[in-house]
Amino acid sequence: MAEPIIQIRNVTxxxxxxxxxxxxxxxxxxxxxxxxxxxSGCGKTTLLRMIAGxxxxxxxxxxxxxxxxxxxPPNKRPVNMVFQSYAVFPHMTVADNVAYGxxxxxxxRGEREERVREALQLVSLAGFEDRKPDQMSGGQRQRVALAxxxxxxxxxxxxxxxxxxxxxxxxxxxxxxxSELQDHVGITFVTVxxxxxxxxxxxxxxxxxxxxxxxxxxxxxxxxxxxxNRFVADFVGSVNLFEGKLTLDEPDRxxxxxxxxxxxxxxxxxxxxxxxxxxxxxxxxxxxxxxxGDGKAIRAAAxxxxxxxxxxxxxxxxxxxxxxxxxFEIQLDNGAKIRVSRPNLSRRDQEDFTWDDRVxxxxxxxxPVVLLS
Amino acid sequence: xxxxxxxxxxxxxxxxxxxxxxxxxxxxxxATLLFLYAPLLVLMVFSFNDSKRNAVWKxxxxxxxxxxxxxxxxxxxxxxxxxxxxxxTIVSVVLGALAGVLLWRFRFPFxxxxxxxxxxxxxxxxxxxxxxxxxxxxxxxxxxGMPWPLNLSAITIAHxxxxxxxxxxxxxxxxxxxxxxxxxxxxxxxxxxxxxxxxILLPHMKPGLIAGALLAFTLSLDDFVITFFTSxxxxxxxxxxxxxxxxxxxxPEVNAASTILILLTIALTALALKVQGVKGIAETH
Numbered sequence: 001m002a003e004p005i006i007q008i009r010n011v012t013x014x015x016x017x018x019x020x021x022x023x024x025x026x027x028x029x030x031x032x033x034x035x036x037x038x039x040s041g042c043g044k045t046t047l048l049r050m051i052a053g054x055x056x057x058x059x060x061x062x063x064x065x066x067x068x069x070x071x072x073p074p075n076k077r078p079v080n081m082v083f084q085s086y087a088v089f090p091h092m093t094v095a096d097n098v099a100y101g102x103x104x105x106x107x108x109r110g111e112r113e114e115r116v117r118e119a120l121q122l123v124s125l126a127g128f129e130d131r132k133p134d135q136m137s138g139g140q141r142q143r144v145a146l147a148x149x150x151x152x153x154x155x156x157x158x159x160x161x162x163x164x165x166x167x168x169x170x171x172x173x174x175x176x177x178x179s180e181l182q183d184h185v186g187i188t189f190v191t192v193x194x195x196x197x198x199x200x201x202x203x204x205x206x207x208x209x210x211x212x213x214x215x216x217x218x219x220x221x222x223x224x225x226x227x228x229n230r231f232v233a234d235f236v237g238s239v240n241l242f243e244g245k246l247t248l249d250e251p252d253r254x255x256x257x258x259x260x261x262x263x264x265x266x267x268x269x270x271x272x273x274x275x276x277x278x279x280x281x282x283x284x285x286x287x288x289x290x291x292x293g294d295g296k297a298i299r300a301a302a303x304x305x306x307x308x309x310x311x312x313x314x315x316x317x318x319x320x321x322x323x324x325x326x327x328f329e330i331q332l333d334n335g336a337k338i339r340v341s342r343p344n345l346s347r348r349d350q351e352d353f354t355w356d357d358r359v360x361x362x363x364x365x366x367x368p369v370v371l372l373s
Numbered sequence: 374x375x376x377x378x379x380x381x382x383x384x385x386x387x388x389x390x391x392x393x394x395x396x397x398x399x400x401x402x403x404a405t406l407l408f409l410y411a412p413l414l415v416l417m418v419f420s421f422n423d424s425k426r427n428a429v430w431k432x433x434x435x436x437x438x439x440x441x442x443x444x445x446x447x448x449x450x451x452x453x454x455x456x457x458x459x460x461x462t463i464v465s466v467v468l469g470a471l472a473g474v475l476l477w478r479f480r481f482p483f484x485x486x487x488x489x490x491x492x493x494x495x496x497x498x499x500x501x502x503x504x505x506x507x508x509x510x511x512x513x514x515x516x517x518g519m520p521w522p523l524n525l526s527a528i529t530i531a532h533x534x535x536x537x538x539x540x541x542x543x544x545x546x547x548x549x550x551x552x553x554x555x556x557x558x559x560x561x562x563x564x565x566x567x568x569x570x571x572x573i574l575l576p577h578m579k580p581g582l583i584a585g586a587l588l589a590f591t592l593s594l595d596d597f598v599i600t601f602f603t604s605x606x607x608x609x610x611x612x613x614x615x616x617x618x619x620x621x622x623x624x625p626e627v628n629a630a631s632t633i634l635i636l637l638t639i640a641l642t643a644l645a646l647k648v649q650g651v652k653g654i655a656e657t658h
Binding site: 052054073074075076079080081083084085087089090091100101104105145148149152 | 552554555557558559560561562563564565568572573576577
C-alpha cells in the first residue's frame with residue numbers, strides 16, 4: 001500500500017492558452033481506489049488521459065511503477081482503460097472483445113481462452129461469450145469493457161466516468177460491485193467522475209479538482225467533514241456558506257461573527273489571522289430545528305456555546321419532503337437564507353413543521369467549518 | 374352475431390401518420406414506380422420481340438439474344454466495359470477509402486479547399502471532363518495501340534478520376550458514425566496503428582467500401598460521355614457501342630444486350646446486399 005504506483009509531478013497540460021491541468025502533483029498508492037472528482041471542464045479527464053498516454057503533458061512528468069512515461073505510447077503502458085462509452089468493438093463477440101488484447105500480446109489460444117473465461121466470470125458474464133454487443137444492455141456492455149481491461153492484468157485500471165450512462169438503481173449496484181471487484185483483484189483503480197455520491201461511496205481517496213488544480217485530496221469522510229475551501233465544501237455535498245470575521249481564536253475555542261448567520265462558536269481553534277475574513281460552512285443535516293422558546297433543547301443542542309451563539313431564528317419558506325429526510329429552506333430574520341435537512345425518524349415527523357412556521361435553529365460547537373479561502 | 378363479426382373484422386381508423394394506407398399516397402407511389410420502371414420493362418419485353426422494328430409486338434423469340442452473343446464487336450465492347458469497371462472500382466475503392474479517412478481523421482491547412490477540389494469531378498460537367506481527358510492524354514502522348522487490356526488504361530484512368538470522389542464521400546460519411554474511443558481502446562489494449570486500422574477501423578468502414586464499390590462499378594459501367602472522348606477504335610465500350618448501333622436503328626439486339634446489362638447490375642447489387650446485409654449499407658448515411 002505504501003508504494004506509490006503512479007507519481008504525477010508538476011504536470012501541466014495546455015490546449016492553446018488554456019491550462020486544462022495546471023501544475024498538478026499527486027501520488028496514487030498501489031492497490032488504492034483513487035477517484036478524481038470535479039465538475040466538467042476541471043481537467044480530471046485530461047489528467048486520466050495523460051496517465052493512459054492519449055494526451056501528452058505540456059510540462060511535468062508522470063511515472064508509473066517508478067518508470068517515466070515520457071515517450072511511451074498508450075499501447076506500451078502497463079495501464080488499461082474503461083472508456084466512458086465503453087468502446088466495446090461492435091463487430092466482435094464478447095469473447096473476441098475480451099480476448100483482443102491477449103491476441104495482440106501473442107498469448108497462445110489455450111491460455112487465452114482460459115483467461116477470457118476467468119475474466120468473464122469475474123464480471124458475472126459467464127455464458128455470454130458468443131453474444132454480440134448490440135444484443136446486450138448498457139450495464140452488460142460495461143462489464144465487457146471491464147473484463148476486456150482486467151484480462152490484461154494491468155498495474156492500474158483507469159475508468160472514465162464508468163457509471164454515468166447507467167440508470168440510478170444500476171449505478172448504485174455497480175458502485176458496490178466495482179469496490180468489491182477492486183478488493184478482489186487488488187489492482188489500483190483510478191476513476192474519474194463528476195458525481196460526488198459515486199466518489200464518496202467507492203473511493204479510498206479522492207482528489208477534488210477545480211479549474212485544472214487539485215482543490216483538496218483526502219479520504220471521503222475527511223473531504224465531507226473537513227473541506228479545505230469553499231469550492232470543496234460546496235461541490236461535495238450540500239452546504240450553507242456565510243462570510244464572517246474571526247473574532248476569537250484560541251487553541252480550544254474560536255468564534256466568528258457572521259453578518260448572515262449571527263455569532264458562531266467553535267470548540268476548537270482555527271489558527272487563522274485575527275480579524276480575518278473567513279467563511280463558515282455549515283451542512284444542512286447538522287442544524288437542529290426547534291419550536292421557538294424551547295430552551296432546554298437549545299442548550300442541549302448547542303453544547304457549551306455561550307448563550308447567544310450558534311443560534312438562529314427564521315421562517316420556513318420552502319419545504320421538500322424526500323421520504324427519508326425533509327429539506328427546509330428557511331429565511332432568517334436578517335434576510336439570509338439557510339438550508340436545513342431533518343431526518344424523518346418517525347412516520348409523523350414531517351407534520352411537525354410547515355410553511356410560514358417560525359422556527360429556531362441550533363448547531364453543535366463542533367459542526368461549523370471555518371474556511372480561509 | 375353479425376355485429377360481433379363486424380367488430381372483429383373492422384379495420385382500425387387510418388391514423389394521421391398512417392400514410393401507407395392512404396389512397397392518394399398509394400396512387401402517387403404507384404405512379405412514381407410506373408414512371409421509373411415502365412421504360413425498363415418495355416425495353417426488356419421487346420428484347421424478346423420477333424420483329425426487326427421495336428414498335429409492334431410480333432411474337433416471342435430468343436433470336437436477338439443469340440444474335441447479340443454472336444456479334445463479336447458487341448461482346449468485345451461488353452468485355453471491355455466490365456474490365457474497365459473492375460479495375461476502376463478496385464483503384465477507386467483504395468484511393469477513395471484513403472481520401473475518406475484523410476478527410477475524416479485529420480485536420481490540415483486548406484482542408485476545405487482539398488475537399489472541394491476532390492469533389493470537383495462530381496460537379497464538373499462530364500463533357501468538360503471528357504474534353505479535358507482527351508487533350509490531356511494527347512498532350513502527354515499516352516501510348517495508344519497497346520495490347521489488350523493495356524489499351525484500356527486511358528479510359529480506366531479517366532473513370533477512376535470521377536469514381537473515387539464518390540467512394541471518398543461514402544467512406545467519409547460512414548466514418549462519421551465511428552466512435553473514436555474504439556480506436557483508443559484498441560491502442561490501450563496494445564494494438565499498433567496498423568493493427569487498429571485492420572481490426573477496428575476497417576470492419577467499421579466495410580459497408581461504406583461495399584456501397585462505394587457498387588457506386589463506382591455502375592458509374593464506370595454506364596459512363597458514356599467521358600469514355601467517348603477517351604476511347605479509340607479498338608477500345609469501344611458497351612455504351613459507346615450501343616450508341617453507334619442505335620445511330621442506324623434500335624434493333625431488338627440492343628434491347629437484348631441492355632437486358633443482360635440490367636440483369637448483371639441487379640445480380641451484383643443483390644450479391645453485395647447479401648454479403649453485407651441491407652442494414653449495413655443503409656447505415657452508410
